[in-house]
Amino acid sequence: MIAWRGDDPPPTPEQLAAYADGELDGRPECAALRQHIEAWLAHHPEADAEVEAQRRLAQLWQASSPPEPSEAAWNDVLAQLEQHAATRPAAPARLGLFGKRALAAGVVAASAAAVWLTLAWLKPPAGGEVARQGPPRPEVRPQPVPPRPAPRDVEPFPVATADEVEILSIQGADTGTLVVGEPPVRGPLVLVAQGEVEVTRAEPEVRMGSAGPPMIWAPLANERDDP
Amino acid sequence: MPVFASRRLPGFLVLLAGLLGTPAAAQEAKKVKVTVVVILASERAHETDPRLKCIADEVRKHDPNLCGFTLVSMACKSLAVDEKAAFPLPEDTRAEVVVHCCGDKRKRVCLGVTPPLQGEIVYRTVCGKFLPIVTRYQTQERIPPRVVVQALGALATLRSSGSLLAGALLWDGRARDRLILAIRVQPCNGK
Numbered sequence: 114m115i116a117w118r119g120d121d122p123p124p125t126p127e128q129l130a131a132y133a134d135g136e137l138d139g140r141p142e143c144a145a146l147r148q149h150i151e152a153w154l155a156h157h158p159e160a161d162a163e164v165e166a167q168r169r170l171a172q173l174w175q176a177s178s179p180p181e182p183s184e185a186a187w188n189d190v191l192a193q194l195e196q197h198a199a200t201r202p203a204a205p206a207r208l209g210l211f212g213k214r215a216l217a218a219g220v221v222a223a224s225a226a227a228v229w230l231t232l233a234w235l236k237p238p239a240g241g242e243v244a245r246q247g248p249p250r251p252e253v254r255p256q257p258v259p260p261r262p263a264p265r266d267v268e269p270f271p272v273a274t275a276d277e278v279e280i281l282s283i284q285g286a287d288t289g290t291l292v293v294g295e296p297p298v299r300g301p302l303v304l305v306a307q308g309e310v311e312v313t314r315a316e317p318e319v320r321m322g323s324a325g326p327p328m329i330w331a332p333l334a335n336e337r338d339d340p
Numbered sequence: 341m342p343v344f345a346s347r348r349l350p351g352f353l354v355l356l357a358g359l360l361g362t363p364a365a366a367q368e369a370k371k372v373k374v375t376v377v378v379i380l381a382s383e384r385a386h387e388t389d390p391r392l393k394c395i396a397d398e399v400r401k402h403d404p405n406l407c408g409f410t411l412v413s414m415a416c417k418s419l420a421v422d423e424k425a426a427f428p429l430p431e432d433t434r435a436e437v438v439v440h441c442c443g444d445k446r447k448r449v450c451l452g453v454t455p456p457l458q459g460e461i462v463y464r465t466v467c468g469k470f471l472p473i474v475t476r477y478q479t480q481e482r483i484p485p486r487v488v489v490q491a492l493g494a495l496a497t498l499r500s501s502g503s504l505l506a507g508a509l510l511w512d513g514r515a516r517d518r519l520i521l522a523i524r525v526q527p528c529n530g531k
Contacts, residue, residue, distance in 0.1 A: 288414075298524075328398055331473070
């Protein structure tokens with residue numbers, strides 16, 4: 114027997130119930146848990162009453178459970194159903210008041226039973242309830258799926274180089290978004306110098322800047338002065 | 341077929357072949373690449389694109405009220421002599437550019453530019469440098485977002501006089517930007 118230590122966690126109610134129901138007997142994988150519970154019960158005799166109550170409940174459940182119908186009974190019911198279907202094939206079955214109530218009660222009972230069984234089966238294990246769920250299953254971890262190798266006859270998309278791309282027009286705010294190629298103007302604008310430009314024809318109002326780099330200035334209606 | 345036609349036909353074909361067989365590279369060499377940079381100068385904004393610092397400094401010498409300079413767009417087109425091209429500008433306007441001569445003995449290009457609301461400006465310039473043209477076109481009147489924010493702040497903080505102050509800010513914040521073009525040609529004679 115495994116000696117129970119004071120700092121060991123006590124068995125959960127589900128583990129105690131499984132132990133009382135005898136679900137841990139005869140299962141080598143649950144032997145350690147059974148010994149642990151027995152050691153704990155040896156140090157906690159106050160829990161014996163709970164275990165005993167659980168055992169009585171299990172016996173009562175076994176005693177009160179209705180016996181399963183025999184094979185002959187099932188065949189008899191099936192034969193009656195077939196005979197009933199043969200005699201009234203087309204007309205829908207009409208049920209009397211008692212029949213409707215019985216049918217409704219049966220449906221409700223079947224639904225409740227199905228829900229109860231489903232919840233009991235799907236109830237997540239808590240702590241050591243693994244004993245009720247049977248032997249622990251090996252954890253199945255999803256294996257990483259290796260990437261599919263690219264077909265050998267597929268070539269990657271060719272990317273143009275800066276020499277192969279000429280940006281003809283671009284918004285000023287978008288010049289920083291270019292990946293390949295250069296905008297029509299790169300860096301600060303270099304202005305013409307004095308003597309490098311000569312206006313040969315223009316409107317009378319249009320003037321050239323008198324000092325500094327040349328600049329053509331078309332004055333507004335309210336700024337007729339020369340720049 | 342008449343006799344004179346049959347005699348002249350081979351020469352005509354030779355001339356036609358010579359015209360059609362002109363190498364495309366030679367035709368490309370006669371083209372000039374024209375670059376147009378569109379700039380908006382504002383009296384309300386105070387931010388200047390670093391690429392426009394030289395232009396901004398020169399323009400401010402003539403009109404100190406223009407303090408903000410925004411680079412709207414830049415575009416380039418290769419033009420042959422007498423080929424006219426339109427460069428789109430803000431508010432569905434455009435500037436027309438035509439190359440009058442492709443490079444003289446001083447390797448300068450003669451260019452004609454027609455900004456909106458103006459007649460054609462013809463000038464001769466060197467290659468590779470920009471000539472600013474401060475047009476007389478002004479954009480539609482608008483209220484900069486910064487002024488709108490200020491007006492909303494006045495509305496939120498001041499209860500009684502907030503609406504009056506916000507209205508005054510919006511009224512005073514109306515602005516029209518000045519359109520500036522900077523035009524460059526390149527290359528000249530293969531340079």
